[in-house]
Amino acid sequence: MAKGKKYDYRLREAGAVWRAEIVRRVTSKQTVISKSQDGFASKAQARAWGERELQSFIENQSKRNRQRSEKRDLEARQLAQKQQHDAATKASKLAAKEAASIWPQTTETSSHD
Secondary structure, rough: OOOOEEEEEEEEEEEEEEEEEEEOOOOOOOEEEEEEEEEEOOHHHHHHHHHHHHHHHHHHHHHHHHHHHHHHHHHHHHHHHHHHHHHHHHHHHHHHHHHHHHHHOOOOOOOOO
């Protein structure tokens, strides 16, 4: 399977003006426009905007993905700590219950004659 770019830019001419689009490849046949700008007087201006915005877009996407990953990792660690705490609490309660059933406390009655 060939590995292509997930994000790229494309240029379109609409009469006397140019339009630059940042596109994301969804599937091998489908793309989605993530960002666009039109009104460029020349193809060179549109290309410069496309290259600059594509770089910025990819950096921002990478930053967001990294932040989301860190958040998921933190939530996973917190969940693991909670499960560990719950298991320890349950084990100590079970041990106390078992200890109580093995050595029942006797109530001493004093008989005074």
